[in-house]
Amino acid sequence: MVRNSIGGKAMKIDTIREKLEHSFFPAVPIPFDRSGKIHETAQEQYVKYMDKQPITGVAVWAHTGRGLLITREQREYIFISWRAGLSREKIIICGVGARTVKDLTEEKFIKNTLEMGIHAKDLGADAILAYPPTYYRGKEYMDKKIIDYHKKIAEIGLPIILFYLYDEAGGISYSQKVLEQLFSIENVVGIKMATLDSIVTYQDVSKLILDKFPHIKLITGEDRMFGYTIARGAAGALVGLGSACQKLQWEMMDSFFRRDYEDFVKLMLDVDKLAECTFIDPMEGYIERMLYILSLQGIIPEDAVNDPYGPGLKQQDKEEIRKILQELHLY
Template identity: 25%
Template sequence: MRQRLQSGIIPAPIMPFLENAAVDWTTFDSYMGQLIGSGISALAVNMAAAEATALEHSEQVEAVKRSRQVSAGETPIVSGLIAPYTQGAVDHAKRLVDAGAESLVVFPPLPTFLSKPLPASIVVDYHAAVEEAVDVPLIAFQTANAGYPVGTIAKLAELKNVVAIKDAAFDIDRTWEIVEEAQETNGRISVLTGNDTFVLEAMLMGCQGALIGLAGAFTAKLVDMQKLAAAGKATEAYQIWNEIGPMARLCWSNPLRDYRARMKYLLMRQGVIPTDKTRAPQTTITAADRQKADMLFEKHGLGAPAYLPLGR
């Protein structure tokens, strides 16, 4: 389990909705099956790409249960853990693990972690409280608005269940620092990139895998790309990245909040989901972004079977 959470591709897929904004569980089951069959290391539900902050706790629990059922033991099921305070995180962690989550991605509690400077001790204490409540592997999560100070990874490595950190700071200089710090833990903690706009570059810098929203599409292609990067075959890896990278940079362009709508539009165009419906206040894709997405879709042939989650 530990190795599967420390490397490879871990998709953080979108959550499909019906036109009335209810969860489309039928499509969810089909979509999870396609992701699980694509060669991924694990599957992370209830992440930011899934509009998790707009999901009820009961819906998050159901997402875990259904993913476990679809996986049938083939792929570890990870869940995002989002709470604004420690006791809330502890309570929800128990709820998710009882539902079948085999690992948790511990989101930074906002707004508390927004203020700077943020002492490493606060970050470690938060993860320690979750670790005490549930005995499953934990993945820390650094974001652009809640960056963890230098020294945090070394302290997190002292906890028995923290196995990786997702770096989604979208700062390539910070990625170098995180990779170097993680290397000092002698394998206790690995770095999974969450930087959708420079996935391959982050892997070539030393990230051992990706826990990433982009892998909710192009899944099999990203699995192949990660293997090539790990083998040092940069030229071959760039042949894949040069096809999907432009769409990634469009989806994660400003305003960043709209990456969910853009990803849903992409998946709808591919025929993976029937509608690109989002939950308010998240809006659907703008006309300008739709035009850009259509252009890239046609230019790079992104509707071809090779670019579907299953890759065939």
């Protein structure tokens, strides 16, 4: 890539693209106290613990971190906490987007998104994870609007990881034509795929990247298809499941990258067990379930296992999580 007056930006994009190869980014939750405030002691303990784990960095302000629900001040505190506590070689990806709420205008939707992105850049974010623009779902000229939305985010100047979350999961589907346009935006370095039960969608996007856009890094966000999606072309992972039990998940990924397929299959089955007791209906409860694992392992205190935006934690969930962790020798 030619270095010119914007060579600094190009260098940054190349560096982030390289770091996405064989990468592991937990989408980190926020520990809250019972009153709904950030549990700062637990947050400090969590950051200190995570800095010692086999991770490339973290994704903050993503869905797991309730990025579109918390305040600007809370987002800033969370970012500063991670940046101060993580080793400098670990990178921070910030979720950027805007909530789709009643009576929201398109102008306000874009304004809110760009303000969040500029805030991330000002704080020192290394890259952006662009929330899917659900505002445009079903609207006229939807495809054009999706492309324009990402081009506006690209003007912020940070490397961008697209986020494909299909409609049934609360996102918006991108056609192949749209993806080809998005992959051609200079700042776009990768795409996080989270299609839940749509294996065909994942396979189709993986093949498109392999055939036509090899410079784009496919990043799995498939907690319930984690191992399979690594084997099916992902260069790395950005998953909520990664917020706990990182060593198990990284060893699974690494075994595949090293072509130790016998070990990979064994570890994949163990990771599946972990996902199948945490990413279950109601799906929004997964955040508090992951916090519960962190408390069982002594990483955060029990009174920090709260997600004020979730459905709560059932006793049955707790019992199943304890059982699986014991079976996997993680508790």
